Amino acid sequence: MSGRPSQRGYWIGFGVVLGLLIVAPLVLPPFWQRFVTEILIWGLLAMSSDILIGYTGMVSFGHSAFFGLGMYGAAAALLSVAPPNLWLALLYGLVGAGLVAVFVAFFSTRLREIYFSITTLVFSQIFYVIIFTWTAVTGGENGLTFRQPGLGLPGLGARAFTPTTLHWFVLAVVTLSYLVLRRITQSPFGMVLQSIRENEPRTRAIGYAVERYKIVAVMLSGLFAGLAGVLYAIQNKFAAPDFVFFLVSGEVVIFNVMGGVGTLVGPIAGAAFFLLLREGLSRYFEYYLIPVGIIFTLMVIFLPQGFLGFLRRRLNQ
Amino acid sequence: MGVPVDQILVQTVNGLVNGMILALVASGLTLIFGIMDVVNFAHGDLVMLGGFVGAVTIAATGNFWVALLVAALVVAVFGAALQISTLRPLLGRDPLTTILATFGVSLVLQKYALWQWGPSARNLPEPITGRFDLFYLQYPWYRVATALLAGAMIGGLWLFLKRGKYGIWIRATTQDRVMASAMGIPVPWVHTGVFAIGAAMAAASGVLFGPLGGVTQTMGADFTLRAFIVVVVGGMGNLGGSILAAIFISLLEAYASLVVSPAQAVIVSFVALILTLLFRPTGLFVPTPK
Numbered sequence: 001m002s003g004r005p006s007q008r009g010y011w012i013g014f015g016v017v018l019g020l021l022i023v024a025p026l027v028l029p030p031f032w033q034r035f036v037t038e039i040l041i042w043g044l045l046a047m048s049s050d051i052l053i054g055y056t057g058m059v060s061f062g063h064s065a066f067f068g069l070g071m072y073g074a075a076a077a078l079l080s081v082a083p084p085n086l087w088l089a090l091l092y093g094l095v096g097a098g099l100v101a102v103f104v105a106f107f108s109t110r111l112r113e114i115y116f117s118i119t120t121l122v123f124s125q126i127f128y129v130i131i132f133t134w135t136a137v138t139g140g141e142n143g144l145t146f147r148q149p150g151l152g153l154p155g156l157g158a159r160a161f162t163p164t165t166l167h168w169f170v171l172a173v174v175t176l177s178y179l180v181l182r183r184i185t186q187s188p189f190g191m192v193l194q195s196i197r198e199n200e201p202r203t204r205a206i207g208y209a210v211e212r213y214k215i216v217a218v219m220l221s222g223l224f225a226g227l228a229g230v231l232y233a234i235q236n237k238f239a240a241p242d243f244v245f246f247l248v249s250g251e252v253v254i255f256n257v258m259g260g261v262g263t264l265v266g267p268i269a270g271a272a273f274f275l276l277l278r279e280g281l282s283r284y285f286e287y288y289l290i291p292v293g294i295i296f297t298l299m300v301i302f303l304p305q306g307f308l309g310f311l312r313r314r315l316n317q
Numbered sequence: 318m319g320v321p322v323d324q325i326l327v328q329t330v331n332g333l334v335n336g337m338i339l340a341l342v343a344s345g346l347t348l349i350f351g352i353m354d355v356v357n358f359a360h361g362d363l364v365m366l367g368g369f370v371g372a373v374t375i376a377a378t379g380n381f382w383v384a385l386l387v388a389a390l391v392v393a394v395f396g397a398a399l400q401i402s403t404l405r406p407l408l409g410r411d412p413l414t415t416i417l418a419t420f421g422v423s424l425v426l427q428k429y430a431l432w433q434w435g436p437s438a439r440n441l442p443e444p445i446t447g448r449f450d451l452f453y454l455q456y457p458w459y460r461v462a463t464a465l466l467a468g469a470m471i472g473g474l475w476l477f478l479k480r481g482k483y484g485i486w487i488r489a490t491t492q493d494r495v496m497a498s499a500m501g502i503p504v505p506w507v508h509t510g511v512f513a514i515g516a517a518m519a520a521a522s523g524v525l526f527g528p529l530g531g532v533t534q535t536m537g538a539d540f541t542l543r544a545f546i547v548v549v550v551g552g553m554g555n556l557g558g559s560i561l562a563a564i565f566i567s568l569l570e571a572y573a574s575l576v577v578s579p580a581q582a583v584i585v586s587f588v589a590l591i592l593t594l595l596f597r598p599t600g601l602f603v604p605t606p607k
Contacts, residue, residue: 059413111594114356114412118545119594125542126587133580247538250420257417289428297421300414301406 010314018175025167034235037167039275040174041231043268046255047174047181048224053253054262055185056217057197058112062104062120063252065127066222068244069096070229072131075144075239084149090230097226098219100127105218109211112200121246128244143240146233161234170231174268177224181264184220185316193217254296260306263315269308323452324575330451332571334460336564337467338529341522342540343547343559344471345515351554352491353508354412355404358419360519361541362426367392367520368532369430372439381444385524389517396516400509408508423537430534441527463525470521471560474514478556487511491554546590552600561602565589 021040025033045067052058073096074089081088108119131138138144150160151169161169184190192213195203204210233239242248251274252267259270274292281288299306308315346360367388374384403422407414445462448455478484489497490507498504522540523532530536543566551562566586573582593601 059416061416107591107595111598114416115549115594115598117356117413117416118549119591121542122546122587122590126584129581129584129587133578246542250424253417253420287428287432289424290432293421293424293428297403297418297425300418300421301403304410304414 018171021171022168025164030163033163033167035275035279037163037170037235039268039272040167040170041228041235042252042255042271042275044174044177044231045225045228046252046259046267046271047178047264048221048228049252050256050261050264050267051181051185051193051217051221051224053256054264054266055190055197056193056214057200058109058214058217059117059253060120060218060221061117061246061249061253062108062122062124063221063225064244064246064248065100065104065120065124066097066225067229067232067248067252068124068127068131068239068241069100070094070226071233071239071243072096072138072144072229073226074230074233075146078146078149078233079144084147086149086151086234089149089234090227093230093233094223094226097229098223101219101222101226104222105215109214109218121249124244124246124249128241128246131244132241138239138241141241143238143242145238148234148237166235170235173227173231177227178264181224185264189213189216256306257304258296258299258306260308260312263306263308263312265315266306266308266312270306273307325572327452327454327456328571328575329568330456330460332568333564334464334529335571336567337464338522338526339543339547339567340560340563341467341470341518341525343544343551343563344474344556345518346544347548347551347554347556347559348474349512349515350548351556352487352511353404353408355407355415355512356412356419357515358416358541359399359423359426359537360419360515360544361539362423362430362537363392363396363516363519364523364526364540365430365532365534365537366395366426367523368441368527368536369434369439369523370520371524371527372434372441372532375441381442381524384441385521388520388524392520393513393517397509397513399516400512404512405505405508408505423541427534427537430537434534436534438531438533439527440531441524443528459528463529467522467525470518474518475556483510543586546586550590550593550600551602555600555602558600558602562600565601 021036024036028036045063048066049060049063052060070093073093076096077089077092078084104120104123108116108123111119132140134140148161151165152159185193192203192208195208196210196213200210229243232243255270255274256267257270258273259268260266277292277295278288281291285291303309305312342360342364346357349355349357349360370391371384371388374387375381378384399422403418404415407418443457443459445457445459447458449458450456478487486497486502486507489500489502490504494504497507547563547566548559550566551558551560566589569585569589570582573585
């Protein structure tokens, strides 16, 4: 397998992009350094959603719930122990997002197409309302603030994150997640998911338990979305209900469509494009979402494959 | 619990009034879905747009009823333009792409409203200021009039669909797009017309809702969500089901807000939606499909 020229091309490209991202914090000014880290985190969220949109053919409008629960899970861990512990935050965040994902997956996967989208949207709004109104635990509208944990291993003590080490940590998590997700999409399990996308009745007729595959896909997707939420909480030292609101889910779908669904890296590129567009436009025009919305709508009509859609085949080899 | 009977009755009236406004929004949404498989994510933003156009017209003319008419007409023309530019190219593609495209439109409309009209809510004046005694409070006649007016508009739509040439065109296109086209019905223009009608009804709801809850640029998302819930609970593309579901959901929320805060009462309708989808995905208020 690895001897094929296209495979080699893929890994060379992978290495070059990874290399650039490793060097990025060393050469970029502080603002852009932080910006690239943020792109990676949103990219991870979008990539988790791509498992559903691009590979299984289910458009989730509820990824803000998983992201938000990851955030609040991390917040719970960071507020409950002193000094704050990074790994505990990861654990709590993943457990939080995972529990929500089990719940959402169980109900939403019984429905297809737009009904799935609407159900996931409604579930995320349920969690939004709960978080928004349960002020005693979640801080309500103000959210929660906490201290940033240090990077450390059990028994070795922790060192505080610098922007550079935080970037590397995020990059490591995102790269690992990418490789794991890529492996999953190429596994027999991933093949079944893609077969569900192509033709669900036929997949069922062959004898696959379609519902079970879908449930696992939503749970997987939710776990990785929760991971992104933990990273965002660690970077920004707060958790807020705004991130559970369905507009965040909508942005995730925008990242996917802009970058190209079914490519895993496309959503990261989409997130980068969206955030750059926002950054560039918001300096001149407060209501940057107007041009962004227009560009997005035009892309849905004229470029449904997204920017990296033309690479889809090669990226999945 | 011991909730007094008079409170329950007041909430029943409230639920009915809100339900009729919601039914007006939802019937436009379900008509659009039924005829062209378009899930219009921007529907609530058309409500919002109607509310603001109404507010601007009232400021200029001082007459609520003129504002209602102007808002409906302006938003209908806007809706037609939107359908031609954005949704017509998507005809025949996956309905999911229409969610995406209209989500983009929704973002644009919301931010445009924020840009043009600012973040603060506008309260429209009530055109009917009389009140009557309803137990412990002075209930405004305007609310009752709103419910009746919304009912009249829905009734008008129903008559329009049942009688006359254009109603037949619309129903024929809903049943079989290709066959309707073969019979000489200008299907693309039927689509545009239906979208314009749906938009006008949304705009009218926005103006009618103005004196009750105020017009803000964020009201669109709220209306979209509620209308989605209603349309799914009532059975996608089913007009009568949507109206019953709108009243049902609004009553549920009104009763729930006796016990919990109105912000939390929304959860009741979310749960109603999920239960409907699980146990009767074709909708609560439609006959069981054979």
